[in-house]
Amino acid sequence: MVTSIAIVDNVENECWIIDVTPDFPKQLHLINEITNSSKPVKIAGVFLTHAHIGHYAGLIHLGHEVMGTNNIPVYAMPRMKNFLNNNGPWSQLITKKNIQIETILHESRIKINDQISVVPFLVPHRDEFSETVGYKIKGPNNSIMFIPDIDKWNMWDKNIISEVNSNDYLLLDGTFFDGNELPGRDMSQIPHPFVNESMELFKDLSLAEKDKIHFIHFNHTNPLNWSTSIESNLLIKEGFSLAKQGQIIIL
Ligand SMILES: [Zn+2]
Ligand SMILES: [Zn+2]
Structure with a gap:
């Protein structure tokens, strides 16, 4: 499967997914298999590294023809945000409020809950459509x-x-x-x-x-x-x- 990781909070039965790949449905299933709850895990947010297809194309599954999610926060750098805003079918996810883009910046810390923070940082890569970031995830x-x-x-x-x-x-x-x-x-x-x-x-x-x-x-x-x-x-x-x-x- 294409590379993706998830931060899972087993107490709240929530997860944050880093990169939404074409294998997203199978990967979400894998997350549900490891949670303690029998209820489907809540996707509390999505972090994107860059606009190469293996890293974001799975967003399509959040759309109204598929999961029809409601304003899932998608954390993206400024060029990545513009790319999603200005190109279909991704722009439709925004207009239909399946996702809501949260702009992130190089080395800015995002506290996702009481214990865990995520920090994006720029890395050199073929940046045709967006910047490319890596992430540092810090837990207790x-x-x-x-x-x-x-x-x-x-x-x-x-x-x-x-x-x-x-x-x-x-x-x-x-x-x-x-x-x-x-x-x-x-x-x-x-x-x-x-x-x-x-x-x-x-x-x-x-x-x-x-x-x-x-x-x-x-x-x-x-x-x-x-x-x-x-x-x-x-x-x-x-x-x-x-x-x-x-x-x-x-x-
Ligand atoms: Zn790439
Ligand atoms: Zn890649």
Whole structure:
């Protein structure tokens, strides 16, 4: 399934979904399977990273022909907001009040409840239609950094190594394992930090630090899609982790 995470409050039976993918119906079903309540979980909000289809196209399911939701807050950066406002069918979600856009800004903290806050931050990526952000999610016990798409670590104005030091879990762009993955395509046109480059960058971290790093967002060509591949085994042997579908992290 396409990469998405959710923050789930089991007491209030609410959730906040970060990136609404084309797999959204199945992913919402997965969330309902892990909640304590037998009632459907309430979607208290949606956070979007950027306007590439895998990250927002599932919004269509909120529309009046499908779920017909009522003013779900959708947290989006200014260009992302304009994109949704000015392009159908997304604009119809706004005019029909299925969603309500809340503008967010680089490094502005959004407190989603008493215990948890979410902070968006800009990352370099192919920004044809919108900015691209990652999110830092901070709970009472743990913080998670979520970066599904970024061009290259060295193009970012932050140092990913210090982010590893200062967060508890990092869910990081692992789109392609290496530069040979798409024969016949110029991979410099679709830059991502290759997983083998990231492993090299992180190689001197302690095992405890490496253990925080979970790769996500695999292209269908990525050998990390198969847990028995040589590449998956190498990555685990080096002390890194692969995020799993349905994985739960306590905040
Ligand atoms: Zn993207
Ligand atoms: Zn993506």
